[in-house]
Amino acid sequence: MSSRYRVCFYLFVYGSLRSRFQNPHAQLLARSADLLGNGRVRGHRYQLKRYPGILLEPQAKEWVEGEVYRLRNLGVLSRLDGYEGSEFQRVRAPVVRRNGSRTWCWIYALKRAGAARP
Numbered sequence: 001m002s003s004r005y006r007v008c009f010y011l012f013v014y015g016s017l018r019s020r021f022q023n024p025h026a027q028l029l030a031r032s033a034d035l036l037g038n039g040r041v042r043g044h045r046y047q048l049k050r051y052p053g054i055l056l057e058p059q060a061k062e063w064v065e066g067e068v069y070r071l072r073n074l075g076v077l078s079r080l081d082g083y084e085g086s087e088f089q090r091v092r093a094p095v096v097r098r099n100g101s102r103t104w105c106w107i108y109a110l111k112r113a114g115a116a117r118p
Helices: 024-032 076-084
Strands: 010-013 033-047 052-056 063-071 088-097 102-110
Touching: 010 033, 010 088, 024 033, 024 076, 033 102, 052 088, 063 088, 076 088, 076 102
Parallel strands: 010 102, 052 102
Antiparallel strands: 010 063, 033 052, 033 063, 033 088, 088 102
């Protein structure tokens, strides 16, 4: 079964959905989930026009820092999918938490490397 269809209640965010932002979708996430703390994933972060993107790469030496949320309602994901747009896909990947544990989370990752520029 594809990881896209497994039930997962965790979301890792590294850009404009983080808790320090006040845009409507960050506020929606804050109302719909519990912030568990910081985490990181292996991969490469790129700055697109006005927002960041990530290419996940398990063997990368780089880490991308972000926040881990536990979703109270999975329905919020469909609204966040629309916000993230067509350049991104929601995938599951392991996130290393501050205490060293790993949590499988949804992450909005770039669909292809061609969309990214370092």
